[in-house]
Amino acid sequence: MHGLTALELARIQFGFTVSFHILFPAITIGLACFLAFLEARWLYTQDAVYKTLYQFWIKIFALNFGMGVVSGLVMAYEFGTNWSGFSQFAGGVTGPLLTYEVLTAFFLEAGFLGVMLFGWNRVGPGLHFFSTVMVALGTMISSTWILASNSWMHTPAGYVIVAGKVVPTDWLEVIFNPSFPYRLTHMVIAALLSTALFVAASSAWQLLHDRAVPAARKMLSMALWMVLIAAPVQAVVGDAHGLNTLEHQPAKIAAMEGHWNTAARNDKGGFPLIVIGIPDMEREETRYAIEIPRLGSLILTHSLDGQIRGLKDFPREDRPNATVLFFTFRAMVGLGVAMILFGLLGCVLRRNGALYRSRAFLRLAVLMGPAGLIALLAGWMTTEIGRQPWVVYGLLRTHDAVSAHAAGPVALSLALFVAVYFVCFGVGIRYMLKLASAGPAPGTHPHDEPSYGPGSVVPAAIAAACAPNAMARHGRREI
Secondary structure, three states: OOOOOOHHHHHHHHHHHHOOOOOOOHEEEEEEEEHHHHHHHHHHOOHHHHHHHHHHHHHHHHHHHHHHHHHHHHHHHHHHHOHHHHHHHHHHHHHHHHHHHHHHHHHHHHHHHHHHHHOOOOOOOOHHHHHHHHHHHHHHHHHHHHHHHHHHHHHHOOEEEEEOOOEEOOHHHHHHHHOOOHHHHHHHHHHHHHHHHHHHHHHHHHOOOOOHHHHHHHHHHHHHHHHHHHHHHHHHHHHHHHHHHHHHHHHHHHHHHHOOHHHEEEEEEEEOOOEEEEEEEEEEEEEEEEEOHHHHHHHHOOOOOOOOOHHOOOOOOOOOHHHHHHHHHHHHHHHHHHHHHHHHHHHHHHOOOOOOOOOHHHHHHHHHOHHHHHHHHHEEEEEEEHHHHEOOOOOEHHHHHHHOOOHHHHHHHHHHHHHHHHHHHHHHHHHHHHHHOOOOOOOOOOOOOOOOOOOOOOOHHHHHHHHHHHHHOOOOOOO
């Protein structure tokens, strides 16, 4: 950390904590919806396999939910400790939005989570299913408020600036700002895809080890249907999101594509897609570029002769880091294409009757398990790094948003965060993966009550974190 400024250290610290945290809400959103679907299918068909799967995945959901709440608390404090300039400038918008999240999503989840976790054989099946649906709805409402706040930072609307501070003038414009619908849809689908790949990897692992075959087949089938449907939809949503970004944040698009010159590209008729290369911020060029003529125009403008502004059209101080964005964007897109192909391959094997017998495909499903989360992280870095050098795009620069700290204390807190996060959440993630790989216990009766007593998978810390007063102190601060 030698030589880094307080601003750089604060950015690294927030990036590190949000990268850890974002994994948990993504799985929480996906698993909550999956659990609601499982319980609905059990109530409709009375097929005991669905209840067995519900009781298996609710353990992982509870553990993941608890880690999400704890990791989200940290970021709420970082806004005040490391980013006081941002809080003073934009607190009139972001403060109420996060408060609305607490008053709606957290209270809804806190009210029904206990019934969902502990209510089997204690409440009627209708009430238990309603509780599961309410928790799933709460995760969606939470993501809505968080994405409204984050999207406003990218495409601010419905405000005036009074005495150097943002004052909202139209809350509908604030919430439904130009990028909000695209970001929310893109994030929710990413969460569903990440969870589907996680579920598919768990079931494939169990099939490879000849464990819980009926239940494993059922959840592999459901997960692959989700991937088959959601992955192409995500590509369409991503395209619409890209067009919106091109309109409101053209410098980000230029950096993602590694394009520097506008006129030079148009002289050749449109501009190419740079498949691979190394953007050089100092030399203002993309070195070793491998290009496909006009494909960039077709993808970004839906026209063979369309154009985008090159990075040289923007002042140096307004350019995001093209070297990072170029590769994070390609990581996200590459994994997205892999998901589409994976879903199609699963469909072909299903039609041939070889879906559960092909050990090569099952091994591929295990390897694809983390692909959704990696793509989500790559996409999140593309979004947030691409907003630089602004915290609130076009209004507040990052160096004006950071707190007046010396580099030493920020470096110390960053080192402590890294150590604590890897120890605490590393243990939690390892245990969650152990549960997922084990599958439903052999011989589990579908009508058995899940165990949440001493030594169960719901530690006392999770129960405390899920209490209403703890929830009100903020949970998942960024999604």
